[in-house]
Amino acid sequence: MSVSLQQSSASAVLEARRAHNDKLARKADQARAVWFPLTLLALLSLLPLLQLSGNYNYVLHIVLFTASYVAMASSWNILGGFTGYVSLGHAVFFAIGGYFSGMILARFGISTIVTAPVAGLVAAIAGYLIGRITLNVRGPSFIISSIALLMIARILFDNWAFIGGANGVTLPVNSLSAQWAKVPYYYAMLAIAAVTVWVSYRIKHSKFGLGLRAISKDEVKAESAGIDTRFYKVLAFALSAFFVGMTGAVWGEYLTYLRPNIFLIILVSANLVLMCILGGKGTIAGPVIGAILIVALNELFVATMGASELNILGTGLVMALGLIFFPLGLVGTLARRGKLPRVLNWD
Amino acid sequence: MSELLQVTNITAGYGDGPAILDGAHLTVEPGKVHCIIGPNGAGKSTLLKAICGMLTIRKGDVVFKGKRLNGLRPDQILRAGICFVPQERALFPKMTVRENLRMGGFVLDDQRELERRIGEILERFPILKERADQQAGTMSGGQQQTLAMARTLIIKPDIVMLDEPSLGLAPKVVQEMFDIMKMMSAEGVTVLLVEQNALIGLKNSDWGVVLDLGRTLFEGPASTVLSDPRIQELYLGGKKAA
Amino acid sequence: MTDIIQILILGLALGGVIALMGSGLALVFGVMRIVNLAHPSLIIAGAYIAYWGAKLTGIDPIVMLPVAAAIMAGIGVLMYRLVFEREARNAKYSEMTVLLTFALAMIVEGVLGGLFTNTQRVTSPGYATDAFFLGDLFIPKGQLYAGLISLVIIGALSLFLKYSRLGYAIRATTQNREAAELLGVNVNLISVLAFAIGIGLAGAAGSLVSFVFSFFPAKHWEWIAMLMSVVVLGGMGSILGTVVAALLLSVIAAFVGTWVGATWSTMTFFLALFVILLIRPQGLFGEKPEMA
Numbered sequence: 035m036s037v038s039l040q041q042s043s044a045s046a047v048l049e050a051r052r053a054h055n056d057k058l059a060r061k062a063d064q065a066r067a068v069w070f071p072l073t074l075l076a077l078l079s080l081l082p083l084l085q086l087s088g089n090y091n092y093v094l095h096i097v098l099f100t101a102s103y104v105a106m107a108s109s110w111n112i113l114g115g116f117t118g119y120v121s122l123g124h125a126v127f128f129a130i131g132g133y134f135s136g137m138i139l140a141r142f143g144i145s146t147i148v149t150a151p152v153a154g155l156v157a158a159i160a161g162y163l164i165g166r167i168t169l170n171v172r173g174p175s176f177i178i179s180s181i182a183l184l185m186i187a188r189i190l191f192d193n194w195a196f197i198g199g200a201n202g203v204t205l206p207v208n209s210l211s212a213q214w215a216k217v218p219y220y221y222a223m224l225a226i227a228a229v230t231v232w233v234s235y236r237i238k239h240s241k242f243g244l245g246l247r248a249i250s251k252d253e254v255k256a257e258s259a260g261i262d263t264r265f266y267k268v269l270a271f272a273l274s275a276f277f278v279g280m281t282g283a284v285w286g287e288y289l290t291y292l293r294p295n296i297f298l299i300i301l302v303s304a305n306l307v308l309m310c311i312l313g314g315k316g317t318i319a320g321p322v323i324g325a326i327l328i329v330a331l332n333e334l335f336v337a338t339m340g341a342s343e344l345n346i347l348g349t350g351l352v353m354a355l356g357l358i359f360f361p362l363g364l365v366g367t368l369a370r371r372g373k374l375p376r377v378l379n380w381d
Numbered sequence: 382m383s384e385l386l387q388v389t390n391i392t393a394g395y396g397d398g399p400a401i402l403d404g405a406h407l408t409v410e411p412g413k414v415h416c417i418i419g420p421n422g423a424g425k426s427t428l429l430k431a432i433c434g435m436l437t438i439r440k441g442d443v444v445f446k447g448k449r450l451n452g453l454r455p456d457q458i459l460r461a462g463i464c465f466v467p468q469e470r471a472l473f474p475k476m477t478v479r480e481n482l483r484m485g486g487f488v489l490d491d492q493r494e495l496e497r498r499i500g501e502i503l504e505r506f507p508i509l510k511e512r513a514d515q516q517a518g519t520m521s522g523g524q525q526q527t528l529a530m531a532r533t534l535i536i537k538p539d540i541v542m543l544d545e546p547s548l549g550l551a552p553k554v555v556q557e558m559f560d561i562m563k564m565m566s567a568e569g570v571t572v573l574l575v576e577q578n579a580l581i582g583l584k585n586s587d588w589g590v591v592l593d594l595g596r597t598l599f600e601g602p603a604s605t606v607l608s609d610p611r612i613q614e615l616y617l618g619g620k621k622a623a
Numbered sequence: 624m625t626d627i628i629q630i631l632i633l634g635l636a637l638g639g640v641i642a643l644m645g646s647g648l649a650l651v652f653g654v655m656r657i658v659n660l661a662h663p664s665l666i667i668a669g670a671y672i673a674y675w676g677a678k679l680t681g682i683d684p685i686v687m688l689p690v691a692a693a694i695m696a697g698i699g700v701l702m703y704r705l706v707f708e709r710e711a712r713n714a715k716y717s718e719m720t721v722l723l724t725f726a727l728a729m730i731v732e733g734v735l736g737g738l739f740t741n742t743q744r745v746t747s748p749g750y751a752t753d754a755f756f757l758g759d760l761f762i763p764k765g766q767l768y769a770g771l772i773s774l775v776i777i778g779a780l781s782l783f784l785k786y787s788r789l790g791y792a793i794r795a796t797t798q799n800r801e802a803a804e805l806l807g808v809n810v811n812l813i814s815v816l817a818f819a820i821g822i823g824l825a826g827a828a829g830s831l832v833s834f835v836f837s838f839f840p841a842k843h844w845e846w847i848a849m850l851m852s853v854v855v856l857g858g859m860g861s862i863l864g865t866v867v868a869a870l871l872l873s874v875i876a877a878f879v880g881t882w883v884g885a886t887w888s889t890m891t892f893f894l895a896l897f898v899i900l901l902i903r904p905q906g907l908f909g910e911k912p913e914m915a
Contacts, residue, residue: 120718122725171900174658174721178855181660182848182896189890300844304729307722343741343840347733353726357719358706433805456807465805473798484795487788488807532806 070377071322075228082217094216098288100329101220101227102281107309107321108230109277112237114307115316117270118250119172122303123180124278126164126187127157129297131279132286133197139205139287147222150283157279158272165271169264172253184300191294202293205286219288226284230277231380235318237273238381246270247316278306304349312356314363318380323364328352385411385571386432386463386540391441393431400439401427404596409540409588414562414572416586416603418579418616424595425575426468429542433465434458446539460488462539469548471529474518478509478528481517485532498535506531523554530561534570541565543574547581559585579617583607591616625759626881632762634877635870639770640831642869644846645853646777646862647824653797653860654817657707657720661727662825663843663850668731669695669829670746670838671739677746677833684746685772688830695826699819702727707818708811728843735840745837769831776827777866780820784862793817797860849889852896 078097084090106128114120131153135146146153168179192200208215237243245266248256257263286292305328313324328349335348360367368374386409394400402424409415417425430436432443434455443450450458455465473481482502486495503510509528512520517528526546533541543562547555555578562572562585576582583589589606591599593616599606606612648662672691673684706723713719745751751765784790795803796813804810832838853872857864872895880888 118718120722167897167901173717175855175900177718177721178658178848178851179896179900181844182852182893185845185848186890186893186897189886189893193886304725307725311722343733343736345733346729347737350726350729350731350733354706354723354730357723357726358709361713361715361719435801435804454809455804456809459805459807467801467805471799471802471805473795473802475798476794480791484791484803484806484808487792487795 067376067379071231071319071380075224078224079221082220085213085217089213091212091216094220096329096333098216098220098223100325101223102285103305103309103325103329104322105223105227105230105281106278107306107313107325108227108234108318109274109281110306111274111310111315111321112234112246113270113274115310115320116238116243116246116250117267119169119267119271120177120307121180121271121274122177122300122307123183123187124275124306125298125300125302126184127161127275127278128282128285128302129187129191129294130157130160130275131282132292132297133191133203133282134279135283136203136205136286136292137197140203143206145208145218146283146287147218150222150226150280153283154276154280157282158276160279161275162268162272165268169267169271180303181300184298184303188294188298191298198292200294202291202296204291205289207290208287216288219284222284223281223288226277226280231318231322233273233277234321235380238318242266242269250316301346301349304353308349308353308356310363311353312360312363314365314367314369317363317365317369319378320363320365323378327364383410384408385446386573387442387444388428388432389442389444391428391431391443392439393427393436394439395427395436400595402431402595404441405592406441406597406600407590408600409571409573411539411571412566412569413587414566414585415574415588415590416579416582417573417575417590417592418582418606419592419598420616421577423593425592426544427595428592429465429544429573429575430467432458433463433542435465456488459536459538462536463542464533464536464538464540465542466529466533466544466546468544472517472525472532475516477514478517478520479503479513481528482509482532482535485535488536495535498537502531502534522550523557526550526554526558527561530558530565534565538570540571540573543572545575545577547576547578555581580607629760630877630881631874632760633766634874636762636766636770637835637877638870638873639773640766640828640835641849641853641873642866643773643776643824643831644828645850645857645865645869646780647821647828648850649854649857649860649862649865650780650793650824651818651821652854653862654793654821655707655720655814656717657724657818658717658851659821660721660724660847661702661731662724662821663846664728664731664735664840665695665698665822665825666829666832666846667838667840667843668698668735669826670833671735671744671829672826673830673833674744674746677748683748684830684833685748685768688772688827691826691830692823693826695829696819696823699822699825700815702822703815703818707814711811711814728847732840732843739840741839741841743837743839744833746833748834751834765834769835772831773828774866776824777862780824781862789813789816845889848896849892852892852899855896856899 081097082094084093110121110124134156135149135153138144138149139146164183168176168183171179191197197203245256245261248259248261249263249266253263282297309324309328310321312327313322314320331348331352332345335345362370365374365378388405388407391402391405392400393402405424405428407428417428419425427436431438434453434457438451445461445463450461473484476484479499482499483495486498489495503513506527508524509531517525530543530546546558550558562574566572574582583603583606586603589601589603590597591606591612599612644666648659651657651659669691672694673687676682676687676690677684707720710716710719710723750768753764754761755764784794792803792808792813795808796810800810853869854865856868856872872892876888876891879891
C-alpha cells in the first residue's frame with residue numbers, strides 16, 4: 035500500500051463558492067416591486083368613493099375584513115415568521131385591544147380609532163410580560179403555552195363582571211348614515227394594515243430583524259454570536275402583540291359589541307397562523323397574500339355551505355394540505371423555485 | 382488481500398442536503414482494528430452511517446463478504462453482521478443493563494439462546510454483572526460505553542463500528558475502551574472506529590484511514606499514517622501549515 | 624374532615640379518567656415526538672361512538688369501549704400513514720407536526736360538528752347518576768367506574784410495555800430512536816403501532832368520558848391545555864408520570880372547584896402549565912433544542 039495524498043477538492047470548492055456568490059448577486063439584482071403594494075394601497079383608499087354612486091357596503095366590508103387580517107397576520111409574522119416562535123394565543127391580544135378601547139368607548143364615548151394606539155400599547159405590554167415567561171421555552175412547549183394562555187384569558191374574560199363576562203358589552207353605534215358608517219373604520223383598518231406591513235418590512239431589513247432570523251435558524255448560535263436573544267424575542271413578541279391589539283380595538287367598535295366568544299377563540303389565532311403558512315412565513319408579502327386567500331376562501335365556504343362547522347373543517351383542511359404540500363407557503367415556494375413574480379417580491 | 386468490507390467511491394448526504402461524503406472509500410480487513418481520522422465535518426460519522434444503512438448511498442458501492450449492501454435497511458445490515466454504535470447516547474438510559482443487553486439481541490428469535498448469551502456477556506464484563514439491574518443512564522460514562530460495546534457482541538457480529546467511543550471519557554478510561562476493542566479483535570471481531578483524537582486512535586489501531594472533505598485521502602497501516610509528515614502536519618496537530 | 628375526604632375521592636376518580644385521556648398523548652409523544660393537539664378531538668370522536676352505540680342499540684358505553692378503541696386505533700393508523708409518515712425526515716419535524724395536529728384537530732371538530740351538531744351530549748347509563756354511600760361520603764358510580772377502568776387499562780398498558788417484545792421495542796424507540804433502529808427495531812412499524820395504540824386509548828377514554836362529562840365537538844380546546852399540563856408535569860412521554868400528574872392536578876382542581884368556585888377548577892390545569900414553564904425554563908420536551 036503506497037502512501038499518496040489524493041488531490042484535494044480545492045478547485046471544486048472554489049467553483050461552488052463562485053456559483054453561490056453569483057446566485058446571491060442575481061437574487062439582489064431582482065428589484066423588489068415596492069410600487070405594487072403602494073399602488074394597491076392608493077387604489078384601495080379611493081374605494082369608498084364608490085359609495086357616492088350606490089351602496090357598496092359589502093365591498094367595503096370585505097376589504098376592511100381583509101385589511102384587519104393583513105394587519106394581524108403581518109403582525110403575527112414578526113414573531114412567528116421571523117423568530118420562529120409559533121403562537122396560537124394571539125387572539126388574546128386581539129381581545130385585550132378590543133376590550134381596552136371598547137370599554138373606553140362605552141364609558142367615555144371616545145372612538146376606538148383614537149384610542150387604538152393606546153390599546154396596541156396595552157396589548158404590547160401584556161405581550162412583553164407574557165413573553166418574559168413563555169419565551170423561555172421553545173418549539174412545541176411554546177406553542178402549548180400559547181394555547182394555555184388563550185384558555186386562561188378566556189376564563190378570566192368570561193368571569194370578569196366589569197367587562198360583561200360571557201355576555202360581553204354592547205358598544206354605541208356611530209351617528210353616520212348607513213352609507214358612510216363603515217368608512218371611518220375602513221380607513222382606520224387600511225392604515226393599520228399598511229403601517230403593519232411597512233413596519234414588518236423595516237424590521238426584516240434591520241439589524242433587529244437579522245437577529246430575529248438568526249434566532250429562528252439557531253438560537254444557541256445566535257446567542258453565542260452576541261445577540262441578546264431574550265430581549266430580541268420578547269421585543270418581537272411585544273411588537274407582534276401591538277398591531278393585533280390595535281386591530282382588535284377598531285374591530286370592536288366596527289362590530290358594535292365585545293364578547294369573549296368572538297374575540298377569544300382559537301380560530302382567530304389559527305387563521306393568523308394559517309395565513310402566514312399559506313402565504314409564506316417570514317416573507318413580507320406572504321401574510322398579505324395569505325390573508326386575501328383565506329378571506330376569499332372563507333367567503334366562498336360561507337356562501338356555498340353556510341355552516342360554521344364546515345368553516346372550521348375547511349380551515350383545517352386547507353391548513354393541513356398547505357403544510358404538507360407547500361410548507362414554505364406560496365411566496366416561499368415560488369421564491370425557492372426562482373419563479374416569484376416581481377409584483378410579489380416585497381422583501 | 383482478503384477484504385471483509387469494501388467501500389468504493391461512495392457519495393451520501395442527509396435528506397436532500399449537500400453530499401457530505403463525496404468519493405469516500407475504505408477497505409476493512411478481518412480481525413483488525415481500523416481507525417478513521419479527520420477534522421470536524423470531514424464525514425467520518427457519515428461514512429459509518431452510510432455503511433450501516435442509515436443514509437441512502439447516492440453513488441458507489443458497499444460490498445460486505447462479496448454481497449452488496451446498498452439500499453438495505455439498518456436491521457438487514459445488522460443481521461448480515463455489521464453492528465454500529467452511534468456517538469454518545471447509544472444506550473436506552475431508562476432501561477436496565479440487562480434490558481439493554483436484551484435489546485442488543487432484538488433480532489434474535491430464540492429467546493433462550495438470547496438469555497444464554499446475555500449470561501455470557503455478564504460473566505465476561507463483571508462491572509456489568511454487578512449493575513445488571515441498574516438503569517443504564519445512571520452509570521458512569523466508561524461503564525456506559527462498556528455496555529454499548531458489550532451489547533454489540535450479543536449477536537456475534539463480524540464488524541463492530543464505533544463512533545467516537547472515547548468521547549467525554551477520562552484518559553485512563555479511554556485506554557480501557559481501547560483494551561476492550563483489542564480484546565474484541567483478538568476474538569475475531571473486526572473493529573472500525575471513528576476517532577477525534579487521531580493520535581490515540583491510531584496508536585491503538587492496526588489500520589488508519591484519513592478522511593477529509595468527504596473523501597478518503599489516505600489508507601494504510603496505522604504506523605505508516607502516524608509517521609507520514611504531511612498527515613502529522615495537517616491532522617495530528619504537528620507543525621502548523623504556513 | 625369528611626368534606627376533605629369527599630373532595631379527595633371525587634378528585635381521584637376524575638383523575639383516573641384524565642390519566643387515561645393523557646396516557647395516549649404521552650405515548651405518542653414519547654415514541655414519535657409528536658405533540659398531538661388532535662388527541663382531545665379524537666377522544667370526543669370516541670365519545671360519539673359510545674354515545675351513538677348507546678342511543679341506537681342501547682349498548683352500555685363501557686361495553687362499547689373496545690369497539691371505540693378499535694375504531695379509533697384504525698383511524699390512528701390512517702392518520703399516521705397519510706400525514707405523519709411523510710414528515711419523518713422533515714428538518715422542522717416537531718414544529719411541523721404540532722401545526723399538522725392542530726389542523727387535524729380542526730378537521731375532526733369540523734367533521735363531528737357537521738355530523739352531530741354542536742348540541743351538548745352525554746350518555747346516561749344507570750350508574751352515571753347513581754352513587755355508593757359510605758356514611759357521610761358518597762362516591763358517584765359513573766366516575767368511580769370510569770376511574771377504575773382507566774387505571775386498569777393503564778396498568779395493562781404498562782405491563783405490555785414492560786414485558787412484551789413489542790413493549791421493549793416501543794420503550795427502546797422512545798428512549799433512543801436511532802439506537803433502536805440500529806439494533807434491528809423497525810421503528811416505522813413501531814411508530815405506527817404506538818400511534819394506533821395512542822389513538823386507540825383516545826377512543827377508550829372517549830367512551831368513559833361520554834358518561835363523565837358532557838361533550839360537544841368544540842369541547843376539545845378546553846381539554847388540550849388540561850391534558851398537556853398533565854403530560855408535561857408527568858415528564859413528557861412517561862405513562863406513570865402522566866398518571867401521577869393527572870391524579871395530583873385533579874385533586875387540586877377538585878379542591879379549587881369546591882372552595883374557590885367551579886369555573887376556576889379548570890384554571891388549575893392551565894396555571895399549572897404556566898408554573899411548570901416558569902420553573903423549568905430550559906424546556907420540558909427533552910434536552911435537545913426543538914427548533915434547531
